[in-house]
Amino acid sequence: MKGTLKVDGKNPEATIRSLFARWLKESKLSAVLAPAYSTAGTATVALVSDPEKLSEAAPLLPAMGVNSASIVAEIAREASPNAKVGLFLRPCELRAVVELMKLKQVAPESLLLIGVDCPGTYKAAGFRNVRGKDADFDNRHVREQSGYAENVNFRTACQMCEYPKPLVFDLNVGFVGMDPDKELWIEAATDKGKALLEGVELDAQDEPQKRKQALEKLSAARKARTAARIEELDKAMMGPEKLVEYFADCLNCHNCMKVCPVCYCRECFFDSDTFQRDIAEHVRVSLRKGATRMPSETLLFHLTRMNHMMASCVQCGICEDSCPVTIGLATLFKKVSQNAQKEFDYVSGRSLDEPLPLVTFRESEFLKIGEG
Amino acid sequence: MPEAAATNPAAGVFEPKIVAFLCNWCSYAGADLAGISRIQYPPSIRVIRVPCSGRVDPFFILKALQSGADGVLVSGCHPGDCHYLTGNYVARRRFAVLNDLLEFAGIDPGRVSFSWVSAAEGERFAEVVRDVTEKVRQLGPNRKLLKEEVA
Numbered sequence: 404m405k406g407t408l409k410v411d412g413k414n415p416e417a418t419i420r421s422l423f424a425r426w427l428k429e430s431k432l433s434a435v436l437a438p439a440y441s442t443a444g445t446a447t448v449a450l451v452s453d454p455e456k457l458s459e460a461a462p463l464l465p466a467m468g469v470n471s472a473s474i475v476a477e478i479a480r481e482a483s484p485n486a487k488v489g490l491f492l493r494p495c496e497l498r499a500v501v502e503l504m505k506l507k508q509v510a511p512e513s514l515l516l517i518g519v520d521c522p523g524t525y526k527a528a529g530f531r532n533v534r535g536k537d538a539d540f541d542n543r544h545v546r547e548q549s550g551y552a553e554n555v556n557f558r559t560a561c562q563m564c565e566y567p568k569p570l571v572f573d574l575n576v577g578f579v580g581m582d583p584d585k586e587l588w589i590e591a592a593t594d595k596g597k598a599l600l601e602g603v604e605l606d607a608q609d610e611p612q613k614r615k616q617a618l619e620k621l622s623a624a625r626k627a628r629t630a631a632r633i634e635e636l637d638k639a640m641m642g643p644e645k646l647v648e649y650f651a652d653c654l655n656c657h658n659c660m661k662v663c664p665v666c667y668c669r670e671c672f673f674d675s676d677t678f679q680r681d682i683a684e685h686v687r688v689s690l691r692k693g694a695t696r697m698p699s700e701t702l703l704f705h706l707t708r709m710n711h712m713m714a715s716c717v718q719c720g721i722c723e724d725s726c727p728v729t730i731g732l733a734t735l736f737k738k739v740s741q742n743a744q745k746e747f748d749y750v751s752g753r754s755l756d757e758p759l760p761l762v763t764f765r766e767s768e769f770l771k772i773g774e775g
Numbered sequence: 776m777p778e779a780a781a782t783n784p785a786a787g788v789f790e791p792k793i794v795a796f797l798c799n800w801c802s803y804a805g806a807d808l809a810g811i812s813r814i815q816y817p818p819s820i821r822v823i824r825v826p827c828s829g830r831v832d833p834f835f836i837l838k839a840l841q842s843g844a845d846g847v848l849v850s851g852c853h854p855g856d857c858h859y860l861t862g863n864y865v866a867r868r869r870f871a872v873l874n875d876l877l878e879f880a881g882i883d884p885g886r887v888s889f890s891w892v893s894a895a896e897g898e899r900f901a902e903v904v905r906d907v908t909e910k911v912r913q914l915g916p917n918r919k920l921l922k923e924e925v926a
Contacts, residue, residue: 640879646880646881672834691843702841703834703837703838703841706876707833707837709876710833710834710872713872713875713876714872739875739879742879743872743876746871746875761868761872762865763868764861764864764867764868769871772867772870772871772889773851773867773889773890774890774891
C-alpha cells in the first residue's frame, strides 16, 4: 500500500505527529520512539506514549547524538505482549536494528519499524546554535533537502551516506523528491505497516517518477563523494607507521565501542581479565623496547574492533562523533566495512533474511585461501 | 641440504619466528607424522594446538604479530573434512576478512598464511613450513604491529 498524504499548514512535522496521535489513540501503538527536543533545546530521543505529549516528539529533527538502535537494543531485548512500540527511525538506525535482530539482540515481536527519509543530519553537539531560535527549523530542513542540496555541515558519515531511504521497514514516510509543504510519500511494506494505514486518507498511486529520480541522484552523488573521501584516506594512510599515526591521539576511552549500535557484547573482550597484567609483566614488556606507550593496546583495540564490526557496520559514523580526540573513524569504517561486505555480497541492514556473513559459508568460495 | 645452511644463524641469515595454530584433528597430527617420519623442516614455528581452525580468533593472529612474531600460520583440516563438519568453512570466511584488514593496516598479507593439512600429510606439512618460512624470511623482521614505541 502506497500513496501520498496531504500535508496541512505547510507543516510536515505536525502531519507526522498527527499520524502518531492517531496510532496511539487507536491503540495500534502503545508508544513511539522518535527524535525529540529536550527542554534545553538539544537533540535527543523520546519514548512518547500519551498523545497529549506528542509535542515532545520532533520526528523530522535533523540532528543525531546517538544511533537510536542502541536504545532499541536496551529496551527491546525481549518482546512483551503488553507493548507495541513504533520505532520512528532514520535509515542508518533502522539498518542497525535489522543487524541487531539478526544478532539476536533485539526481539522483533513488539516493534514496528517506521522509517523516514533522511538525506543527512547535523551533530547533536552544537546543534542548538545551528538551529538558533527557528521554531520551523525541522520543516525548513526538509524543504531544503527534498531536492538534493549538499550540506558540508552534515556529519561526516551523512555526507557519504547512499541510503536516504530505509531498506527494511514496515512503513516509511518519505519527503525526498516530494513537495513536503503539500504532501508526503507513505509506503507500507508489510502487513503490520498496512494495518497502521487503515483509516488514513492516502491518495493511492505509484511512487512518483520525480521521487525515484531524486533518490537516485542523491545516492549517486554520495557514492562519488565516498569514493573521493576514501581516496583521500588512502593517500593519508600510505607508507609505514601511518596507521599508528592515525590512531596516535587515541585515549583508549572506548567511547567508539560504547556508542556503536552493532557492537553488542555485554562485556567487551578488551575490558576482560585477558588484558589485566601485573606490574612486573608491564615492566617486562617495556624492557623489550626500553619504553612502551601507555595506555597500551590502543592500536590492537581498534584493529580488533574493526575486524569484529566490519560485517555488520552500518556506517552511521556515530563513533567519530563520540571521539574526544576527533579520530576520523567514519571514513575509516566506511572503507573497511564496505570492502568486507562487498566480499560477501552483503549489505548490512538490507534484509532480515540474508544470514550474517560470518555465520554462514558456501563450499566453493575463497578457494585460494589455504592453497597458496 | 639447502635448509641446513639457511637455518644456521651463524651464516647471518634472518631466522623468522612463526606462530603456528594447528587444529587438533588434522594439522597437529600432520605435524606429528612429519616428526615421527623424521622429515626435516626449519625449526621456525612455535606450535599452538587448537581444537579447530574455527577456534582461531583473528585477534590471536594480530596479537601474535604485535607480540613480536614475524609470521603466523593457521592450519586446519581440508575443507569438507572438518572434524566438526563446518568449522574450517567458517574460519575461511573470517580469514578472508582478516586479509583485507591486514592489507589495510599495512601488514604484508604474506606474513599470515593459511593451509589445509590432513593427519596423513606429514610431507605436505613439512613443505608448508618450508614455504612459509621462506616467504616470511624474504619479508624480513616484522616491525609493523609491534607495541608502539614512544620515540
